Amino acid sequence: MQNQIVAKHKAMKIDFIEIKNFRKLQSCRIDFDREKTLLVGANNSGKTSAMIALRKFFLSPKSIDIRDISIQNWSGIDRIGADWEKRDNPQHNLNDFLPLLDVWLDVPLVKIHHVVHIIPSIDWSGGAIGVRLQFEVSDIDLLKADYLKKRLAAKKIEDEAPDEQKPSIEPKNLVEFLENSLSKYLTLKAYSLDPTQLVTPDNKGRACVQSLSEDALEIEGSPFKSLINIREIPAMRDFSSGSSASLDSDDVKPDRLIRTLSDHVRSYYDKHVEPTDEINGDDIRAFSALQLAEKAFDRRLKTGFSSVFEELTDLGIPGINNPNIVINTKFKSLDGLNHGSAVQYRVYEPEDGQEERYLPESCAGLGYQNLIAMAFLLMRFRQDWIEPKGGSEVDIKIAPLQLVMIEEPEAHLHAQVQQVFIKKAYDILRKHPDLGESSTYSTQLLVSTHSSHVAHEVDFANLRYFRRIPSEAQCHSPTSTIINLSNVFGKDLETMRFVKRYIKATDCDLFFADGAIFVEGQAERILVPHFIRHHFPNLWRRYISLIDLGGNNAPRFKPLIKALGLTSLVITDLDAGMKTQKKDGETRVVTRKAKPKVGCGQVTTNPTLTKWHPALTDIDALLSLKESEHQMHTENEYDLYIAYQKPVTDPTNKDSNIKLIPRTFEDALIYANFDALKDISGSSTTNKISALVRDKLLGDELEAELFEIIDKAEKAAFAIDCLVEIKDGSTLSPPPYIEAGLKWLEEKLEETTLLAMNSGAEGNG
Incomplete structure (x- = not known):
């Protein structure tokens, strides 16, 4: 308790x-x-349900x-x-x-x-x-x-x-x-x-x-x-529809980006710049000299909005090569005193004596308009809350807490500005003399997103992951729970720092994926998507996060995968080694890399195989592991498959019983595509491999020559050459161990989908 x-x-x-x-x-x-919370998770995981x-x-x-x-x-x-x-x-x-x-x-x-x-x-x-x-x-x-x-x-x-x-x-x-x-x-x-x-x-x-x-x-x-003062921006995508729905109504309605940017600017002006019911000197002059009135009112607008535009600069507006945003008056006729205003874009800075040139807001990019409009909405939320207008000032009570909810900001923003927006949104909501670092009034920002760009800019501790839980009985539907990612690693601070920094250095699509594939090198990172596209069409339609760890770091992700409940495939290397004694003043036992062989007492140096699954060290045991034993199902928490090199038939003598044991992804790839590689060319590594294939060396000699090439290879260049030179993508086959892993992942995700469909999950997500 x-x-x-x-x-x-x-x-x-x-x-x-x-x-x-x-x-x-x-x-x-x-x-x-205390400040901002980000809801993340795959499609149909419940993020929208939480906001609703x-x-x-x-x-x-x-x-x-x-x-x-x-x-x-x-x-x-x-x-x-x-x-x-x-x-x-x-x-x-x-x-x-x-x-x-x-x-x-x-x-x-x-x-x-x-x-x-x-x-x-x-x-x-x-x-x-x-x-x-x-x-x-x-x-x-x-x-x-x-x-x-x-x-x-x-x-x-x-x-x-x-x-x-x-x-x-x-x-x-x-x-x-x-x-x-x-x-x-x-x-x-x-x-x-x-x-x-x-x-x-x-x-x-x-x-x-x-x-x-x-x-x-x-x-x-x-x-x-x-x-609690609650404001909301739902995920509406009809910003430019020109709807006349009021954002100033007392009815409880969400604030949507459904009007022109000029309407948002006007709404902000009416409440928080310089509203007045009195006819001023500018109005009187307007009837006799419209142009003079425009200039006077322009000055009034620009003065009132100066602080607003200062805030917009924090969002990178206007940005490089973008037109400057300006506010100009827009008189449609002389039969009323209600000043109109329009957002326009100044195309360039005029020289002395030149006339300024403007374009209407409709000529600017939609994402650019949306970013400015969302900034105005957040400023309005802040001002409506902390400086409420209307009624007796004595009777106005300011709520001590404001909650602002934004549903999928990426629905409004291009990828380039999503990161800027999420970094600055909370600062906009607090940019007021009575707010800032003060504890008198609190602001909390709740954002749901399916964008890795947005998630990338938020601290790991601010993420709340919506985890899909399969149905526990035929008459039940799948449900979702929420994982606080700040608690995932417990007291293991070193692992937590590694995972956080790695995700920050790459991307955060792991939090939105249906499944994950961990690989160990650039060549796998390049070619595994190719294998999926041409050999596993059902898997190609899935949202898969492909993570290149650059080594044997997959076990570090174990706590996160367990917490997310994410179906995962780890493609790793056998990493055979031989224990030997080394004398350097004292006798020590060290493990040296070795060519994989059966019956020689070899061990693996791969921590994925020894510490995660199948938790074996002996090479003989790993090579004889049954197909079903490559997978694991942990306490109804997550499904995992570990794929590594297994013995294959000698590609130069397929009728013999001779088996070769690949050491790396590259030699496994060569064995699986021996004939297709004889005519490719490109990098020095590719040319050497092509020549080796044409030489038709056998058994041990082939393995030895290949090891020398691969050990000093330009692996990424070789992988790219395979994509470019082999015209028919389907003729480039995945190595058998990778094929087995991808087949398992495809079937496992298909099984999960059928379970969800049969239980009606799509209708109540």
């Missing part, structure tokens, strides 16, 4: 939320970072829909309807199947005046405060009566129909009845939770949501009103 009593910081924050019975999120916890859950619980509870209830709860709901029809008392309460959201705040005692209405007891002295938002049936008798009335009418039609034409009339069950009317019967209630009953999620990230006691205190009204 966790007893969170003492606040961790001076500022209030959302510590974590727990979600139950919402779509794929059957029972999970999302830990919130927050939206529906916090902003639009009336939009709750039957599809928001976890699919595996539907059969229980239908049983209640069936019991009503049989006039039996249901065994379960319908409320037990409905979604709930627990919000846990970390609040210092000095902020008690903000949370006095939700503190768990009079003994509270700062720290954890939990509030449950629970959907409940407002009138169960009304729901029962309405359902039975509809079912009676449906059955009447069915019974009166001819036997050979029996129709199926809706609703056939309670779920079908609620499909278009769920929100009519539900209400959202809030309850106070007990911090002493908190339990840590299990090792797969499944939350242990506490049971609500019968005497739980119901909180009247909205528990988070005037406590």
Whole structure:
């Protein structure tokens, strides 16, 4: 148990939320970072479900829909309807199947005046405060009566129909009845939770949501009103649609990038630059001299927006070779006093006496417009919160915490600016004299993404990985849990640093993949995708993360792969060695590289094979390992296959029983494509290999010559030559050990997909 009593910081924050019975999120916890939290995971893993859950619980509870209830709860709901029809008392309460959201705040005692209405007891002295938002049936008798009335009418039609034409009339069950009317019967209630009953999620990230006691205190009204200011940018892709939807409405609607950039600028101006209802001197002059008025109003706009454009420079705007953004007045007629403004782009800096040239915003790139528009939205969120307008200034209360949710910013931004945006977004939300490093008001940013560019710019500890859990029974659907990646490596700081730095040095697509392939060199990194494309079409359609570790570092990723539950293939080398004694003042046993041979007492020096799987050292045991023993299934956590070189037939004498044991990927590749390589040319390594193939050396002589070439080879150049010179890609075959590994990965992912489809996971993700 966790007893969170003492606040961790001076500022209030959302510590974590727990979600139950919402779509794929059957029972999970999302830990919130003090500043920014990034939700990552593969397709259909539940990231969007989490954002929608927050939206529906916090902003639009009336939009709750039957599809928001976890699919595996539907059969229980239908049983209640069936019991009503049989006039039996249901065994379960319908409320037990409905979604709930627990919000846990970390609040210092000095902020008690903000949370006095939700503190768990009079003994509270700062720290954890939990509030449950629970959907409940407002009138169960009304729901029962309405359902039975509809079912009676449906059955009447069915019974009166001819036997050979029996129709199926809706609703056939309670779920079908609620499909278009769920929100009519539900209400959202809030309850106070007990911090002493908190339990840590299990090792797969499944939350242990506490049971609500019968005497739980119901909180009247909205528990988070005037406590948390919530703003949202959903993943809408219709920025330039010209929709007239208002962003200034009091209705709880998401802020979308659906208008022109000029509209966003105007909205910001109206609230936070220099709004006035009075007719000023500029207006009077406008009626007599329009151009003079434009210049005067331009000065007014440029002065008001000067600080805004200073913030935009932090985002790299305008950037190299991009036009400068400017604000110019735009009078459509003289029949009104409502100044119009338009975003335009200055093409170049004019010389003395030259006229300035501008282009309309529609001429700029969409990604460029979107970046500026999103920056304006974030500035608006900040200003609307910290400098609210309207009503009596005395009556305005500023919420101590603002939560800003952004769903898939990459839907709006090109890859080049995604990294810039995520680095600067939080800074924009805090760039105000009353914010900054102050603990008076807190800001938390929650972002869901499927972009490795975005994930790359966020600290490892800020990532929350949505892990897909296969269905545990045929009648159940797959679910998702959330893994806090800051906890994955425990106290193994060295391994954690290596993995974090490696991922930062390459990319973060591992967090969005259906499966992972680990390789050890550049040649494998170049050719494995080629093998997949031409020999494994089903695998080619998958989202596979290919990771080149440049050595035997795969075991370092074991804790991460285990936490992610990611199906993984490791392509490694046999690395045969012979133990010998070395004398240097004292006798030591060392392992020297050796040509692989059976029956010579050789050992492997590869830590993947000795420390991860199959956890063997003896070369004879590794070479005789059965195909089924190359794979492992760990406590329903992850599936793994280790592929390494095995004996192959001598390509110069295929009718003999002579077996060659490849030492590296390159010689295994040559043995598998012996005839196809005789005519290729390119790098010095490629030319030597081509000449060797034409010489048709046999057995030991071939192995010895090949070892000399490969040991000093330009391996990447040879791999590229294979791609370029062999015209028909399908004629370049993968070595047998790699073919076996790719076949296993393809079948394993296909099996997972079929399981998900048969359980209906696609409809409730």
